[in-house]
Amino acid sequence: MQVSTLSQSLALRQSINDMRAQFDDLQRQLSTGLKTDSYAKLGTDRNSVLSLTHQLGQISAYTNTISKTQMRIEVMSTTLTRVNDIVSETKTSLATSGFELVNGTQTSAQVQAAMTFDEMVNLLNLQVEDRYLFGGKDTQTRPVALPDEILNGSGNKAGLKQFIDERAQADLGADGRGRLTLGSAGTTVTLAEDADPSVFGFKIAAVQSTLSNANVTGPAGSPQGADVDFTGLPAAGETISFELNLPDGTATTVTLKATTNNPAEAGEFTIGGDATATSANFQAALDTAIQREANVTLRAASAVEAADNFFDYAAGGLPQRVDGPPFGTATGLRDATADDTVIWYSGDLGPNAGKDFVAQIDESRQLAYGARADQASIRDTLKMSALLAAAEYSDADDLEQRDSYRALTSRAGQVLNFKGVQSVESIVTNLGLAASTLSHTQDRHDATMASANEILGDIQNADAYEVGVKLTTLQTQLQASFQVTSLLSQLSLVNYIR
CATH class of the missing domain: 1.10.287 (Helix Hairpins)
Known part of the structure; x- marks a missing residue:
């Protein structure tokens, strides 16, 4: 062996x-x-493993971004869906409610507007992960001031109600004639603006007349005015109309009809025994009609314009206040300051509202998304709710107050139609499209990760x-x-x- x-x-x-x-x-x-405890032992497969591992790391970062972005967009969409509901509810209540003062100073539609205004402010101040969603790139500053501050001011800072009051004084004037003057010389009656230039009160745009034996000239001059010279007696039923522009960009017409009735009814003037008596009757009737129109349409238009002055300003701009006191004779506006006025919006004022945030969701793809409290339709909804909540009345039986309320609510309803601006519903739709893009991108990432992990498994496991x-x-x-x-x-x- x-x-x-x-x-x-x-x-x-x-x-x-x-x-x-x-x-x-x-x-x-x-x-x-695992087959090996180091990439070196994988041989020629190590390059594939390193490449796939790097790709999976990048995709993981993208999916994390997508997840956070989806959460923010979902909250934004839910919030603005509620705002869009508020738009519909407000328009319905304005169309169906009457002029019954349920709390002594406001209608049921106004009380509802006050509640939705408070709700909207809270919605627009929502935070997700310590980020304010509706202030644009400025995510650490509360974008919208508190409801009471906006309406009533804070300390020495004016709020919306003070803006409305000051603007009403400036637009109606000390005598309540809408900053128009009315005078006569012989048989000629003159209606003129009280100052030029001035942004307040009625502006005489045109005069249309069918009066016989009356010469109408103007509007012309500085300040602009129109003359009606009675050379004889007009015929019953003939009319004269003054088209007056209002501060909010709308217009109204004051029409007087000649009548043989004495006394004349509203909107009429009595034909006198001669031209002198007729011109005097015409002047008195015109004076009454101007004052009524000032208390009705001018007051409503003035309140809307005051709300615009308070809420509407872009980057680098400021709210606009009546340059007074005295306010009844003011002729222009001035910049408000943070020391004398509540600044309702404190977020980003950059030019890309609605695209303030950019999410990197793929290697070569970014998604711009967002919504800001100062976007036109969102701001207008907040503004009209605040305006309705701020307006007050004293007598449900006063026909001028009733008609002024109707003029105000009509204007509010028109603003909430969002003509010429992107509607709240459209903003919600855009957010939905962004959410859909995120979902499709996530699906693609999931498929890529599954394939990459399968290949890695074949090599490594x-x-x-x-x-x-x-x-x-x-x-x-x-x-x-x-x-x-x-x-x-x-x-x-x-x-x-x-």
Whole structure:
């Protein structure tokens, strides 16, 4: 029998060591699920693994951005859906409610507007993850002032109600004639504006007349005026109309009809015995009609314009206040300051309202999204709710107050139609489209990640069944090798010399 040589013994030990190392590696594969413990051992596959791992890291960052963006857009969309509901509710209440003062100073539509105004301010001041959503890029500043501050001011700072009061004084004038003067010389009656230039009160746009025996000139001059010179007696039923422009960009018409009735009814003047008496009757009737129109349409238009002065300003601009006191004779506006006026909006005033935030959702794709409290339709909704909440009346039986209320609510309803500006509903739709884009992009990322992970798994992951079989086989081999080694270690030359 051949005696084992030293080299054979050493070779056997090396074989056992190799099998033990292989056994340890298989155990590691079984516990970690990975074929190797370093990229270097992957051979030519290591470049693929590094590339795919980098790609998965980038996609993970994009999906994290998408998740946060989806949450913000969902909150914005839900909020503005409620604002859009408020638009519909306000328009319905204005169209259906009458002039009954339910609390002594306001109608039911106004009381509802006050509640929705408060709700809107709270909605526009919502925070998500310590970020204000409706202030544009300025996410750390509360974008909208508190409801009471906006309406009533704060300390020495004027609020909307003070703006309305000051503007009404400036538009109606000290005598309540809408900053128009009315005078006569002989048989000529003159209606003129009280100052030029001036942004307040009625502006005489045109005069239309069918009066016979009356010469009408103007409007012309500075300040602009119109003359009506009676050279004789007009015929009953003939009319004269003064078209007057209002501060909010609308217009109204004061029409007087000649009549033989004495006294004349509203909107008429009595034909006198001669031109002098007729001109006097005409002047008195025109004076009454102008004062009534001032208390009705001018007062409503003035309140709307005051709300515009308070709410509407762009980047670099400021609210506009009547340059007074005195307010009844003021002719222009001045910039408000943060020291004397409540600034209702404190967010970003940049040019990209609605696209203030940019999310990187893919390697070469960014999504611009957002909505700001100062966007035209959102601001107009807030503004009309505040205006209705600020206006007050004293007598439900006063026909001028009733008609002025109707003129105000009619204007509010027209503003809420959002002609010429993007509606709240359209803003919600755009947010929905952004959400859809995010969803589709996330689906694509999910598919890419699934494919990449599958490829990585084929390269890196160990087959537990295969590893188990190899471990069992190797364990048997090791046991046999150990037994052989044990037997060889017990052999001696003496055993063979007998």
